Amino acid sequence: MNGLKVLLVDDEVVFTENMSSLLTKRGYQITIANNGASAIQTLAKEDFDVVVLDLKMPGMDGIATLKEIKKLGLFTETLMLTGHGAVDTALEAVKLGAYDYLTKPCTIEELTEKIEEARGKKGAEERKDLDDKIQKVIESPKDTFSLFRRKKKK
Numbered sequence: 001m002n003g004l005k006v007l008l009v010d011d012e013v014v015f016t017e018n019m020s021s022l023l024t025k026r027g028y029q030i031t032i033a034n035n036g037a038s039a040i041q042t043l044a045k046e047d048f049d050v051v052v053l054d055l056k057m058p059g060m061d062g063i064a065t066l067k068e069i070k071k072l073g074l075f076t077e078t079l080m081l082t083g084h085g086a087v088d089t090a091l092e093a094v095k096l097g098a099y100d101y102l103t104k105p106c107t108i109e110e111l112t113e114k115i116e117e118a119r120g121k122k123g124a125e126e127r128k129d130l131d132d133k134i135q136k137v138i139e140s141p142k143d144t145f146s147l148f149r150r151k152k153k154k
Contacts, residue, residue: 004119005029005047009039009065010054010081019052022108028115036060040068048076050118052111053098055082055089063093070097077118081106 006028008016013034020030031048033039037060039051051069055062066078080101082090090101099118102110 003027003029004049004115005031006115007031007033007039007042007048007051007076009033009036009051009057009062011035011057012054019108019111023112023115026108026112036062036065036068039065040072043069043072043074043076047074050099050115051076051078052115053078053080055080055086055093055101063089063096066093066096066098077121079111079114079118 004027006023008019008023008030009032010016010019011034016032016034020032023030031042031046033042035057039053040060043051053062053065053069057065060068062080062082066080069076069078077099078093078097080090080093080098081104082101083104087101087103090098090103093101099121100114102114
């Protein structure tokens with residue numbers, strides 16, 4: 001758990017500050033973005049293990065933000081947060097590639113459990129990608145350089 005980088009994306013400043021404090025005490029490295037556009041800018045500059053993304057935000061909502069995150073092709077998993085009335089939208093987010101979702105309010109234990117599960121999936125995807133690249137190097141060594149650019153999903 002120590003060192004796991006998490007991006008919290010939610011327009012509720014008090015919520016993100018409180019969650020940041022609780023997660024930091026548990027050894028996570030937390031960055032906060034209070035809207036979707038800011039989250040995308042942050043992800044374009046820095047790698048994160050897990051993004052915790054609220055569905056309901058003004059401007060770019062969670063679904064639009066998730067779509068933009070997926071376009072970046074990063075090895076990061078996205079965990080959606082939703083109010084009780086938006087479970088259908090959270091399920092749509094999972095279909096679009098989010099790891100899973102939690103309904104608000106949730107306990108810190110529920111959140112950390114989902115973050116750790118998402119971390120496991122991210123690690124498995126990175127190992128598979130590396131195995132694929134190694135296989136391609138074996139098959140065609142001259143193409144090696146192009147395989148190891150910034151970590152992106154295919």
